[in-house]
Amino acid sequence: MSADREKSHDMSDSDIALLLADAADEVEIGIAPYESVLRGGRRRRARRWAVAAATALVLAGSSATLAVAGLPGGDGGQVATRPSVAADADPSRVVRTTLASGTDRGTGWRVLIDVWPAPRDERQAESQRAAMAERGQTPPDAHNASDLIGKVTYFVYRGYGARTTKVMENTVPESDAMTGTDLMSGSLPLQPDDKADVRLVIGYVARTAQRVNCVWTNETATVVERARSGTGTGTGTGTQAIRRVEGSPYDWFVCLAPKGTQYKSAEVVE
Numbered sequence: 001m002s003a004d005r006e007k008s009h010d011m012s013d014s015d016i017a018l019l020l021a022d023a024a025d026e027v028e029i030g031i032a033p034y035e036s037v038l039r040g041g042r043r044r045r046a047r048r049w050a051v052a053a054a055t056a057l058v059l060a061g062s063s064a065t066l067a068v069a070g071l072p073g074g075d076g077g078q079v080a081t082r083p084s085v086a087a088d089a090d091p092s093r094v095v096r097t098t099l100a101s102g103t104d105r106g107t108g109w110r111v112l113i114d115v116w117p118a119p120r121d122e123r124q125a126e127s128q129r130a131a132m133a134e135r136g137q138t139p140p141d142a143h144n145a146s147d148l149i150g151k152v153t154y155f156v157y158r159g160y161g162a163r164t165t166k167v168m169e170n171t172v173p174e175s176d177a178m179t180g181t182d183l184m185s186g187s188l189p190l191q192p193d194d195k196a197d198v199r200l201v202i203g204y205v206a207r208t209a210q211r212v213n214c215v216w217t218n219e220t221a222t223v224v225e226r227a228r229s230g231t232g233t234g235t236g237t238g239t240q241a242i243r244r245v246e247g248s249p250y251d252w253f254v255c256l257a258p259k260g261t262q263y264k265s266a267e268v269v270e
Contacts (some may be wrong), residue, residue: 032204037191073269091119092131099156099202100254104190110159111254114245118174120148125149139171150174152247158188167190168202176249178206182270187263190256199257201266209242211269214255216263223269226252244252 043046089095093115102108114141116132119125125145132139139153148171156168168186185203189195201214212224218255227241242253259265 003255007063009207011225050117073208089117089247091117091124092127095132097243097245098238099243099245099252100256102256104160104256107161108159109161109201112159112164113245113248114155114157115245117247118152119145119148121149122146124147141167141171147171150250152176152249154248156190158190158202159201160191163192172249174249178204178250179208180206181209181268182206183209183212183266183268184250185266198262199259201255201257201263204248205242205267205268207244207251209268210249212242212253212255212266213269214257214266215264216257217264218260219264220255220258220261222255224255226251 094116097113097115099111099113100106103109109154114135114137116128119128121213122145125148129139129142129145129150137155140146141155150173151171152174154169154172155166157164158167159165167188175182181203183203185201187198187201189197190200191197203212205212210226214222216222224240224242227239227243240253240255244249245252255263255266264269
């Protein structure tokens with residue numbers, strides 16, 4: 001069990017439920033027929049991400065697996081790779097990045113992420129909330145505009161054919177970071193209406209992570225390495241890679257299981 005567990009005296013129903021989950025080394029939170037798994041380590045971050053992602057997945061009408069792994073501490077993609085958002089970035093303007101794209105059974109698919117930079121004051125936060133609303137986006141755990149100050153908000157979407165659905169969301173401190181082999185990931189069907197073919201894996205890792213192994217149920221694995229500038233790994237549209245996302249405190253990856261198998265686990269390999 002985690003030695004660095006934190007307690008809060010201002011607990012919501014979600015907080016209470018997740019503190020109960022923290023009582024075991026492996027806890028499964030059902031989004032039937034798929035399950036959530038929390039394994040050791042930095043559970044505070046894990047709880048926050050899992051609740052936000054689970055909510056988004058329910059809203060999107062999809063089942064999924066959520067996982068925390070690698071603690072302590074398919075098809076290709078195309079992406080914008082600028083390292084981080086500028087300090088003077090306009091918080092009312094979202095940065096959209098394509099994390100990955102490809103073709104499955106003749107249908108195009110893609111994974112997109114919208115990142116909103118951290119507002120510096122309440123005026124900027126109000127402007128950001130209004131801009132989000134125009135896009136049909138509601139920041140999680142932000143009851144007032146001031147709750148967004150100093151925090152980055154992101155929304156992740158899965159596109160399949162003409163249909164795009166939200167699958168993850170969160171609001172995190174701008175200074176939030178992951179270290180070592182920390183990994184947060186979610187897996188879900190590639191097709192929105194599919195209930196069993198859990199092939200798509202979306203996750204984020206530390207800026208220092210160089211390789212992620214996505215392991216499938218047939219015991220094969222897809223190795224995802226860090227995208228490099230210039231020529232080589234991760235620069236082509238047919239390459240799955242760990243990618244820098246402008247404005248995000250983490251780096252992101254997408255894996256797609258080969259046809260006929262499904263997601264089993266994912267881990268950072270140093």
